[in-house]
Amino acid sequence: MLDDTHKLAIETINLGKQALIFVPSRASAEKTAEEISKLTTISLHDLEQEVLKVITFPTKQCRRLSHCVKKGIAFHHSGLTSPQKEILEREFRAGRIKIICCTPTLAAGLSLPVYRVIIKSLRRFSEKSGMDWIPVLEYLQMAGRAGRPEYEKLGEAIVITKTESEKEEIYSRYILGEPEDIYSKLAVEPVLRTYLLSLISSRIIRDEESMSKFFLQTFWAHQFQDLPRLTSIINRMLKLLSEWQFVTVSGDDNISNQDKNSLASSNGPDFVSASSLNKPLGMKVQPTAIGKRISELYLDPLTARHLLDCLNQLSNQNKDPETPENLTKPNNNSSQITSASDSFPLLQMISHTLEMRPLLRTKSKEQDSIQEELTKNYSILLEHEPNVYDLEYPEFIDSIKTALFFCGWINEIGEDYLLDKYDIRPGEIKVKLEIADWLLYSTEELAKLTIRREDINQIRKLRLRIKYGVKEELLPLLKLKGVGRIRARKMFNQGIKDLGDLKKVDPANLSQIVGRNVAAGIKKQIGDEVKEIPKGTRKGQLSLSKY
DNA sequence: GTATGCTGCGTTTAGACAGCATGTC
DNA sequence: CTAAACGCAGCATAC
Numbered sequence: 355m356l357d358d359t360h361k362l363a364i365e366t367i368n369l370g371k372q373a374l375i376f377v378p379s380r381a382s383a384e385k386t387a388e389e390i391s392k393l394t395t396i397s398l399h400d401l402e403q404e405v406l407k408v409i410t411f412p413t414k415q416c417r418r419l420s421h422c423v424k425k426g427i428a429f430h431h432s433g434l435t436s437p438q439k440e441i442l443e444r445e446f447r448a449g450r451i452k453i454i455c456c457t458p459t460l461a462a463g464l465s466l467p468v469y470r471v472i473i474k475s476l477r478r479f480s481e482k483s484g485m486d487w488i489p490v491l492e493y494l495q496m497a498g499r500a501g502r503p504e505y506e507k508l509g510e511a512i513v514i515t516k517t518e519s520e521k522e523e524i525y526s527r528y529i530l531g532e533p534e535d536i537y538s539k540l541a542v543e544p545v546l547r548t549y550l551l552s553l554i555s556s557r558i559i560r561d562e563e564s565m566s567k568f569f570l571q572t573f574w575a576h577q578f579q580d581l582p583r584l585t586s587i588i589n590r591m592l593k594l595l596s597e598w599q600f601v602t603v604s605g606d607d608n609i610s611n612q613d614k615n616s617l618a619s620s621n622g623p624d625f626v627s628a629s630s631l632n633k634p635l636g637m638k639v640q641p642t643a644i645g646k647r648i649s650e651l652y653l654d655p656l657t658a659r660h661l662l663d664c665l666n667q668l669s670n671q672n673k674d675p676e677t678p679e680n681l682t683k684p685n686n687n688s689s690q691i692t693s694a695s696d697s698f699p700l701l702q703m704i705s706h707t708l709e710m711r712p713l714l715r716t717k718s719k720e721q722d723s724i725q726e727e728l729t730k731n732y733s734i735l736l737e738h739e740p741n742v743y744d745l746e747y748p749e750f751i752d753s754i755k756t757a758l759f760f761c762g763w764i765n766e767i768g769e770d771y772l773l774d775k776y777d778i779r780p781g782e783i784k785v786k787l788e789i790a791d792w793l794l795y796s797t798e799e800l801a802k803l804t805i806r807r808e809d810i811n812q813i814r815k816l817r818l819r820i821k822y823g824v825k826e827e828l829l830p831l832l833k834l835k836g837v838g839r840i841r842a843r844k845m846f847n848q849g850i851k852d853l854g855d856l857k858k859v860d861p862a863n864l865s866q867i868v869g870r871n872v873a874a875g876i877k878k879q880i881g882d883e884v885k886e887i888p889k890g891t892r893k894g895q896l897s898l899s900k901y
Numbered sequence: 902g903t904a905t906g907c908t909g910c911g912t913t914t915a916g917a918c919a920g921c922a923t924g925t926c
Numbered sequence: 927c928t929a930a931a932c933g934c935a936g937c938a939t940a941c
Contacts, residue, residue, distance in 0.1 A: 378930085378931090379930095379932080381931080381932050381933080382931070382932070385931090385932070385933095471928080475930085475931095477929085477930075479929075479930080480928095481928095483928060483929090484927085484928035484929040484930080485928080485930055486928090486929090650933080690935040736941095
């Protein structure tokens, strides 16, 4: 029951030192921390509370962390909120937290007073080969956390092995082994098309000459010395950008817009004709207005194309509500039951992008319920459902799940419930919301350029709801400074539903709901200068839990 | 009766960069 | 199909 990792951790504490324990999964980070925390005699009540209270409605993850932290132990992974991570780092530096069990989050960048690094396993799951050895580079990063010069004269890195033969293998592979070479990723398609558009937009690439000049100077060219291959990928990307009308190419027949309607030809095996490898001089490339904006927004052109296509569909749906698709649109009362809403199509649109990856994974148990939600909303989706046997189908289903999570968020579902229902942790929620905000902003910008005024409002509204995590009904109240989802909801439930209601409400009542200072601030903002709000008969604010 | 522990089985599996413009509880 | 380990349910054991 007491395994080597636990013993080492306790021994480190007894030495008066601190340790980092690297583990291969988030679940095991939490479990290891929890187990070790049961073995210490430390008691830090203030930290226990601080960690718990970073969210209005703490999740089970917050509770678990706070229990560990109380005993001077912590776990650290991408699922934590950044305030929590900051607390852990601060307290580890202060020497109150003794041990942090972490995934590779802490393997690079940070300098902490770590005397000992304990690596529980050098294997990690990989899609292609089950549990696989991690790169030597990563081992070095982890080991390098121990004995930082600012804190320690000496550091130890200890790798736990399960068998004698594994010990041999680890020794030769990691201790004696050379770190891997670094490879350029420039030729990876999403990367290349993004940078190609950016280079064209910033006018660094204008023609054949400036293009080869630039790419010849890249690390990719230096490393592979295989310009023909790079050229062929570049030409393929250029052709795509041109077909998507993000750039215009002139003076070269091979990459003209002539076949922009035949996407099939661009995917065919002969996408690079012999002549396009050897183009006549005089080819000129220019960004289109949209292309330039896409590049400023840092969107992958493929994503931009996807957003534009969906916007097109949205526009059509809004324009003529009599289209067959819209006849089946769930407009009747029964649709109230669906967890999704009008926003679902746009949320699914942003969920089904490379930028949103990794999407929320649909677990086998959820398959049916997600499918069900899909069929409920199928008719209003902005893109076509791929074939069930398509390789991309699972990703599509995951985009539905991700969209459902967003739907939950903008319907004021708490983070604790989202964790249970969608297996998404607070830290991950933050990240997803940021990406959603970025993509919705980008969508809005693209809509502006394609003159779809009427759709812009819809997008803007959704963006606000994502930002605050509220139902549409709270939006009027959120215009006020000092009012977020929590206070807005409190006021709304007390019958204060818009700025007009706020004018009418008695300052004393308002301060009972949101507190005196905030109430005064609100009244000031709507033009009612209140000299002094009488002190309420009851202290403090009404608790939200009552509603 | 109840807390604890063991076994077997099914299920899951790390992380993080972009735009924009500031202020939630 | 690859592999380890987590979580949970069901059940045995110790008190």
